[in-house]
Amino acid sequence: MVRRMSVAAPCKLKASDYKSGTKPVWCPGCGDFHVLASLTKAIAALALVPENLAVVSGIGCSSRIPAYLNCYGFHGVHGRALPLATGLKVARPDLTVICAGGDGDGFSIGGNHLLHACRRNVDITYVVMDNEIYGMTKGQPSPTTAPDWDSELAPGGTGVSPFHPLVIALASGANFVARTFAGDVKGTTRTLAEAIGHPGFSFVQILSPCVTFRPDQREWKNKVHPPPVTFTTDPAQAARRVMTDDGFNIGVLYKGSRDIYGQAVERNAEFERDLDAEFLV
Amino acid sequence: MSNTGKNASQNFTQTELLVHALVIELEAVQSYKDLAEQMEQCGNTEVAALFDKMSKLEAEHAEKIREAAGDVELTELPPWEYRWPGLEPPENIDLAGVHYLMTPHQALELALENELSAMAFFDAIAHDSTDDQVGSLAQEFGDDERQHVAWMKEWLAKYPPPDDDWDYDPDPPAAID
Numbered sequence: 001m002v003r004r005m006s007v008a009a010p011c012k013l014k015a016s017d018y019k020s021g022t023k024p025v026w027c028p029g030c031g032d033f034h035v036l037a038s039l040t041k042a043i044a045a046l047a048l049v050p051e052n053l054a055v056v057s058g059i060g061c062s063s064r065i066p067a068y069l070n071c072y073g074f075h076g077v078h079g080r081a082l083p084l085a086t087g088l089k090v091a092r093p094d095l096t097v098i099c100a101g102g103d104g105d106g107f108s109i110g111g112n113h114l115l116h117a118c119r120r121n122v123d124i125t126y127v128v129m130d131n132e133i134y135g136m137t138k139g140q141p142s143p144t145t146a147p148d149w150d151s152e153l154a155p156g157g158t159g160v161s162p163f164h165p166l167v168i169a170l171a172s173g174a175n176f177v178a179r180t181f182a183g184d185v186k187g188t189t190r191t192l193a194e195a196i197g198h199p200g201f202s203f204v205q206i207l208s209p210c211v212t213f214r215p216d217q218r219e220w221k222n223k224v225h226p227p228p229v230t231f232t233t234d235p236a237q238a239a240r241r242v243m244t245d246d247g248f249n250i251g252v253l254y255k256g257s258r259d260i261y262g263q264a265v266e267r268n269a270e271f272e273r274d275l276d277a278e279f280l281v
Numbered sequence: 282m283s284n285t286g287k288n289a290s291q292n293f294t295q296t297e298l299l300v301h302a303l304v305i306e307l308e309a310v311q312s313y314k315d316l317a318e319q320m321e322q323c324g325n326t327e328v329a330a331l332f333d334k335m336s337k338l339e340a341e342h343a344e345k346i347r348e349a350a351g352d353v354e355l356t357e358l359p360p361w362e363y364r365w366p367g368l369e370p371p372e373n374i375d376l377a378g379v380h381y382l383m384t385p386h387q388a389l390e391l392a393l394e395n396e397l398s399a400m401a402f403f404d405a406i407a408h409d410s411t412d413d414q415v416g417s418l419a420q421e422f423g424d425d426e427r428q429h430v431a432w433m434k435e436w437l438a439k440y441p442p443p444d445d446d447w448d449y450d451p452d453p454p455a456a457i458d
Contacts, residue, residue: 014357016311028319028379041360183377184368190361209377218377221368 015040018050020070029218031182031208032062035129038185039098040069042192048096055098056085058105061136062129062208065100079109082117085124093123093262096196103130107143107163114165118172118201122261125195125202128165129182131210131217139213165205166253170239175200175256177238181224182208184250191252200260207250223248231255293364293406295415299350301363302422305399306343309372310336316374323381328388335392339372342425349418366405371398382448386440393433400426 018040026032043053054072057063058081066073072095076084085099106114106128117126132149134140141154143163150157169177176198180188188206195202207224209217227245231252232238238254293301313336320329347355365371372395379391403423410416 015360023318023322025322026319028316028323028381028383029376031376033315033319033376045359183375186361186363186365186368190359193359193361211377211380221375221377 012047013044013050015044018043018070020068022067024068025064026061027210027212029209029211030061031131031206031210031217032065032129034182034185035062035127035188035206035208036065036068038180038182038188038192039065039100039127041185041189042196043071045189045193046196048196052094053096053098054085054088054092055100056088057081057099058101058110059136060102060105060134061210062100062102062131063105079105079111079113081105082110082113082126085126086117086120086122089122089124090262097124098127098196099124100127100129102135102142103128103132103144103163103165104134104142107165111143111163114168115172118169118174118203120261121173121175121200121258123200125192125204127192127195127204127206129206129208130165131208131214132162133210133213135210135213164243166203166242167239169203170235170242170254173201173256173258174203174254175258175260176202176252177254178203178252179205179207179242180250181220181248182206183221184224187250194252198255200256200258207248220248224250227251227253233257293410293412293415293419295412295418296353296355298406298415298418298422299346299353300355300358302403303343303346303350303355304357304363305370305372305402306339306346308370309339309395310343312373313339316379319379320381320383325381325383327385328383331385331388338429342429345425346422349421366402367398371395371402380448382450384440384443384447386437386442387447389433389437389440393430393437396426396429396433400430 015037024033024036050071054074055066055069056074056076057066058076059078063075063081066075074084081099081101085097089095089097130144132144132146133142139151139153141149141151141158144165145158146162147159148157166177166179176195178191178195180191182188191204195204207220209220211218225248227249231254233255235254235256242253313332317329317332317336320332363370374391374395400423403419403426406419407416407423410419
């Protein structure tokens with residue numbers, strides 16, 4: 001397989017050079033600050049050229065991240081970050097495309113897009129900052145919230161079984177699957193760099209505490225731990241592992257070798273030109 | 282997680298030590314700067330000013346390390362290759378410990394914790410290194426951190442500990458209350 005990533009050897013920008021002048025409005029203590037730091041460090045380590053990098057997001061606290069980065073960005077429609085990112089990458093395969101958002105945006109509103117993005121295996125990296133809550137809209141339970149999480153908005157808990165994003169991603173065909181903890185900047189940076197460099201659809205779930213509506217998540221730093229075994233290339237084995245872990249194993253879980261979209265099917269340039277012409281206004 | 286484990290402090294070369302020392306300070310500069318901006322956004326200007334001051338202090342320390350390096354070229358490593366004893370460089374504030382209503386006393390307590398971590402990092406290298414030059418340089422860096430610890434303690438004494446209701450917000454962010 002050919003990795004389609006825009007890496008330029010002479011680019012020696014520092015992580016801080018990839019931050020825009022816009023100051024984040026996240027709450028102090030939010031895990032997303034760490035994710036921003038990790039992402040900029042990973043991009044700097046990979047020497048990605050800002051003009052060849054695009055970060056696409058949906059809606060939510062974490063989806064504000066493109067505004068804080070010094071590269072191309074698209075703050076899209078709620079739940080539709082993946083279709084936007086997919087379209088961008090297919091139209092401009094020379095770009096490195098990173099898609100980012102939260103658990104509500106990615107697993108609920110955009111849940112269906114996740115399945116098909118995994119299936120298509122377009123060469124993009126999807127980063128989900130999972131805080132198990134809708135933070136921007138003041139703390140409603142999300143698809144990854146535990147069923148017994150008690151709050152004013154869900155007294156006694158929702159009683160609804162939480163979503164297992166990593167298992168869904170594996171079952172749907174994602175080519176790289178990992179979980180990290182936002183507070184582990186070093187580990188997250190490394191995993192993000194690996195995910196961006198891995199061909200095909202890479203999915204990284206980052207446990208990113210919401211200290212405002214889920215102050216209990218401050219304890220995540222004491223709960224996360226490395227996995228007992230290294231990654232596997234067998235999606236079924238990876239799925240079994242993640243279904244039986246405690247939700248706090250962090251690290252790369254699965255690395256696949258599926259053909260990436262656009263390489264498995266030969267493109268018909270003439271047909272594409274004709275189709276483009278039909279839609280010209 | 283990303284810890285390097287036991288005896289990591291034995292194996293630093295002089296250049297590695299200088300690079301680690303510089304990165305500790307540069308990361309701290311950025312970390313305090315970020316925190317100052319976060320507090321400014323929330324209107325906690327007193328703590329913002331304190332974090333800004335800390336950022337400047339760390340920048341001076343970074344400059345001192347650059348001077349100590351002289352002609353030695355300090356090439357930064359990929360972030361995952363640094364050998365920190367914890368998840369992050371020792372002088373980075375643990376974000377989980379900050380709060381938008383935190384008081385200067387609490388901010389200084391966090392800063393003191395960081396200075397102590399940095400001091401312990403260099404002291405461990407000074408103690409464990411089998412290279413005399415590295416040991417002596419680590420000792421020097423550890424002493425610098427000791428000086429910072431003393432300053433933090435002096436500053437802490439000037440600010441009273443927080444009241445019990447320090448985090449009371451008459452207009453809390455949680456609309457569900």
